[in-house]
Amino acid sequence: MAAASVGSGALADTVAATPPMGWNSWNFFAEKVTDADVRAAADALVSSGMRDAGYVYVNIDDGWQGERDAKGVIHPNARFPDMKALADYVHSKGLKLGIYTSPGPKTCAGFTGSLGHEAQDARSYADWGVDYLKYDLCSFIEDQMQAKAPHDPAQQMRLMTGAYERMHDALAATGRPIVYSLCQYGWDAVWEWAPGAKVGGNLWRTTGDITPEWDRIYAIASQQAGLASYAGPGHWNDPDMLEVGNGKLTPAENRAHFSWWAMLAAPLLAGNDLAHMSPEVKSILGNREVIAIDQDPLGKQATRAYAEGEVEVWTRPLQHGGMAIAVFNVGSERHAGTHPFRLNLAALGLHGTQQGKDLWSGKPVSLADQQTIALARHDVWLVRVDAPH
Numbered sequence: 051m052a053a054a055s056v057g058s059g060a061l062a063d064t065v066a067a068t069p070p071m072g073w074n075s076w077n078f079f080a081e082k083v084t085d086a087d088v089r090a091a092a093d094a095l096v097s098s099g100m101r102d103a104g105y106v107y108v109n110i111d112d113g114w115q116g117e118r119d120a121k122g123v124i125h126p127n128a129r130f131p132d133m134k135a136l137a138d139y140v141h142s143k144g145l146k147l148g149i150y151t152s153p154g155p156k157t158c159a160g161f162t163g164s165l166g167h168e169a170q171d172a173r174s175y176a177d178w179g180v181d182y183l184k185y186d187l188c189s190f191i192e193d194q195m196q197a198k199a200p201h202d203p204a205q206q207m208r209l210m211t212g213a214y215e216r217m218h219d220a221l222a223a224t225g226r227p228i229v230y231s232l233c234q235y236g237w238d239a240v241w242e243w244a245p246g247a248k249v250g251g252n253l254w255r256t257t258g259d260i261t262p263e264w265d266r267i268y269a270i271a272s273q274q275a276g277l278a279s280y281a282g283p284g285h286w287n288d289p290d291m292l293e294v295g296n297g298k299l300t301p302a303e304n305r306a307h308f309s310w311w312a313m314l315a316a317p318l319l320a321g322n323d324l325a326h327m328s329p330e331v332k333s334i335l336g337n338r339e340v341i342a343i344d345q346d347p348l349g350k351q352a353t354r355a356y357a358e359g360e361v362e363v364w365t366r367p368l369q370h371g372g373m374a375i376a377v378f379n380v381g382s383e384r385h386a387g388t389h390p391f392r393l394n395l396a397a398l399g400l401h402g403t404q405q406g407k408d409l410w411s412g413k414p415v416s417l418a419d420q421q422t423i424a425l426a427r428h429d430v431w432l433v434r435v436d437a438p439h
């Protein structure tokens with residue numbers, strides 16, 4: 051039945067059985083994104099090999115919307131002359147199209163939102179061929195929650211969850227499998243109610259917005275501690291889209307950010323200008339063994355095994371009894387250079403020397419208890435151990 055096809059139930063597990071992968075326009079193009087930018091991103095996903103590595107969603111974020119016509123039907127603005135043609139183009143490349151709206155009257159960037167037009171908009175998206183929707187709370191906060199229940203947080207929360215349920219039902223009624231991405235910045239323990247049958251979220255943002263700065267990336271990563279049990283096939287914590295290749299992130303920071311998101315079973319939505327990325331950024335986003343950690347079919351998000359000084363060690367179980375281990379040097383400027391650190395295998399539940407593979411050098415490694423690991427500032431050591439003991 052169509053009503054069970056979005057978010058929860060059998061189809062949910064097919065639409066987001068592993069964390070969604072692709073690209074989103076916001077982090078680089080913001081509200082100025084155009085049809086040409088989206089096509090160029092689709093082309094680059096194919097030519098870079100990223101599509102074949104799993105990046106299939108091409109997601110248009112805020113900024114595509116125009117006005118409604120007399121019948122209330124939403125039309126794209128002049129930068130998107132024909133949304134159906136764009137969807138056809140994206141599909142012709144073996145990719146899928148994502149779009150963005152808000153339950154409020156306006157989106158966060160001030161474009162037309164879906165308030166009062168939820169079912170109509172869901173039908174438009176399905177008619178165009180949309181495969182993914184990001185639903186961003188934005189002006190629903192002031193326009194509905196604060197206006198209707200100014201001093202009543204419980205009622206505000208009911209209004210908010212009601213809005214997410216309404217769009218879930220609208221998407222389900224289209225009969226088209228559409229990944230449902232909640233964006234309300236991690237409020238009200240969204241991980242507890244988003245994956246349920248009523249809201250049927252396939253992913254939900256756990257924090258406010260990411261920026262291409264190490265401190266922000268590290269802060270967001272830290273806030274994922276404790277959320278592992280909420281993630282699994284069909285329903286994922288979303289620590290926001292990738293900034294790999296954006297801003298002034300160093301090669302180490304790009305590697306660490308990507309490794310951390312892979313450990314977290316996070317959606318891997320590249321947020322850079324794919325048509326003009328450096329070979330180094332391409333090789334980070336395209337590292338198939340790191341992607342395989344993210345996409346491990348068990349869907350078990352990493353937990354922080356322990357932290358010592360400015361080094362954090364995270365682990366996650368993998369299929370066939372394997373384990374991924376990530377050691378991050380999160381140290382500050384003061385500690386630039388190498389950072390001596392001793393690995394405590396017992397704290398990871400391991401006994402004696404382990405054989406693994408360093409997923410950034412591609413080389414086999416032995417992990418001995420109390421061995422010293424030298425890590426540059428903001429760098430990562432990411433190891434897969436196939437037979438931990």
Ligand code: GAL
Pocket residue numbers: 076111112157158159186188233258259
């Ligand atoms: C924010 C959202 C961002 C982006 C932006 C668009 O609320 O968290 O990811 O979608 O709105 O205006």
